[in-house]
Amino acid sequence: MHQAGRERSVVGCPFNGVGVARGSADVVRDRQRNTLARPDGRVNSSIVSAVRDAVNDSDCVVALGGGADSAVLLWAACEVLGPERIEAVFVFHDLEGSEMLRDSAGALAAQLRVRLMVFDRPISDGGNLEARARTERYDAMEALLVDGRLGLTGHTADDQAETIVMRMFRGSGSGGLSGIPSARGAWRRPLLDMSRSTLRETAIELHLPFSDDPANEDKRFVRSRVRHIIMPTIERELGPESKSNVARSGALLGADDALLQRQANLVPTVRFPGGVSIPIGAIVSAPRPVASRVVRNALHLLMKDAKSSQNDVDAVLKVANGSKGITISNGFIVTPERPFVTIHATSHSTNQLTETHRGQEEIEIEVGSTFEWFGSEYTVTRHPISGRYRTGGRFTVLSSEAVQPPTSARNLGNGDRIDTGHGSTPLTELLRVTGVPARVRRTSLVVTVSGKVAALGGIRVASWAAPRHGQPAVVIKREYTQ
Known part of the structure; x- marks a missing residue:
């Protein structure tokens, strides 16, 4: 530790040793x-x-x-x-x-x-x-x-x-x-x-x-x-x-970087305890500067204060483009789980993840509230006219009339089905068809009204809960947390 040496004070207004201003x-x-x-x-x-x-x-x-x-x-x-x-x-x-x-x-x-x-x-x-x-x-x-x-x-x-x-x-x-x-x-x-x-x-x-x-x-x-x-x-x-x-x-570069970052933020990631999945198609088809930022966003979510390197970004992009799995900084493993590339910690086996998923409690939600679900923040807002937002990616849009207490968010449950208007479909099948990796399906957000499945977050809304054009809607939005 430095020892206090001879101190030279340069002041605009002289002050005494106890910090009381004079003059x-x-x-x-x-x-x-x-x-x-x-x-x-x-x-x-x-x-x-x-x-x-x-x-x-x-x-x-x-x-x-x-x-x-x-x-x-x-x-x-x-x-x-x-x-x-x-x-x-x-x-x-x-x-x-x-x-x-x-x-x-x-x-x-x-x-x-x-x-x-x-x-x-x-x-x-x-x-x-x-x-x-x-x-x-x-x-x-x-x-x-x-x-x-x-x-x-x-x-x-x-x-x-x-x-x-x-x-x-x-x-x-x-x-x-x-x-x-x-x-x-x-x-x-x-x-x-x-x-x-x-x-x-x-x-x-x-x-x-x-x-x-x-x-x-x-x-x-x-x-x-x-x-x-x-x-x-x-x-x-x-x-x-x-x-x-x-x-x-620097200011000019900052404007360019902000544009590229906004493009990268449009690519949704699937978070789960100890890992994150990125759609391969989104990063393979994106220009390299955008794809690199998508990967950096995902790495930041995992590593927090620990820094990732450009070598880590390059490794993830190589796996997305067909290379075999690889270990990167801080012991994280990158594996292809098409249609996703998944980055996860070595200490989390599939069984451990499944048990963690089951531990998420059911959360009651209402308009104007904010809640956290497996590391992602969600906001619930009412909009006077539906049509501005559609269910998909970060957004789940429901009829304002359908969202009545008690409305809750919970895990995927065994046997969960959603009304399609012509019968019903298992939520597990929707997740499989959509390409959500098996290891993270338990983290999917299920919205219920009075115990009945109203929506599978970002994928499908039940026919009875879907908003009618021009009518008020409730939007559940996943915010970016990086």
Whole structure:
């Protein structure tokens, strides 16, 4: 672990050792306008506008690192929402400079009258330190992002360019080269168009306390070498606009990647405990960039935090195109089970899977509810006019009149049949004809009304439960969870 060395504090507004701001008379609160303003009334409108667009009037949790970027971010968030709707978070890693950065964060929060939460997450010195520290920070904040709250981070245009350059030398595809997303899930990064120097000048102008993180000067870290060696060389040799050009290229690649990802998301996957199945026809017929993303989606569902490699993706695609089964990273096995290619854990035998399938409880569902079924999330909504959605893939569409309490979701049962209007058909036969692998048929979603089978999820709706054209319908939709 780093020992606390000699700390040099660079602050826009001097503060004492316990984090209480001095000189804050230069920053006053205008109660009538509920905004922070300097006596001369000047504010950086572009920064405030960027934060306002990002938060969309949602309460926020702001990540404070003790530096100038996050200091300006917190100030702008106070401008937009007021301090009472904001919570600031500092994660203490007990590394060199951590105490200095914590004091700066405390002084800033006191000056802006924002509640500050400090999480102790010591990080031991060693390999992959930056990534481990980053994971700890995000994990600490994730627990606070509830009830519609957004998480704000102070990433800048410089961070964006550095990230893209780092990923380029690691051989990333368009997804990685698109850089840091401005929005993902509950996270927002409103300062990605702002330069680090502009934010530093703003912090000084507004008398906001901040300190420089010694880790940013530590050449052991790849990002530090990119920041202080590679980026200055690029700007010196190719011109000062080269940094912004890198970020612009990332944005263009991001748009392309988003389109390819949307195409990949249209391919349904069948999840079961310990594995996932992908339709072979869908990935064989798709362009390679789309097929690769379909496979990555499936691998992410299985491996979660463990990373898959391009070699894993290539292996799955080879099996889909006729090669024999193969073992990939983390002990997962890829096998052809036509018309699917299945990726599953070695520890799950067919018998074990069957027993797990039988363990899923019956769930009562209603319009407006959300429920989880074997790792996939489903939403139940009412639509005024049927016809927009049809049963198939992710969607199961029923007549609004037919969906009456008690309506439930449950496993496939022995002897289950569905009314076709001209008799009935066993659900097992429908699953076989549709091509659902035998190992995952028990995970199929069966919707019942008063105990009677109303639908086989994404495949068939009973004749008596089918919506009539132009009449209200209830849509059960499987959401994408990757």
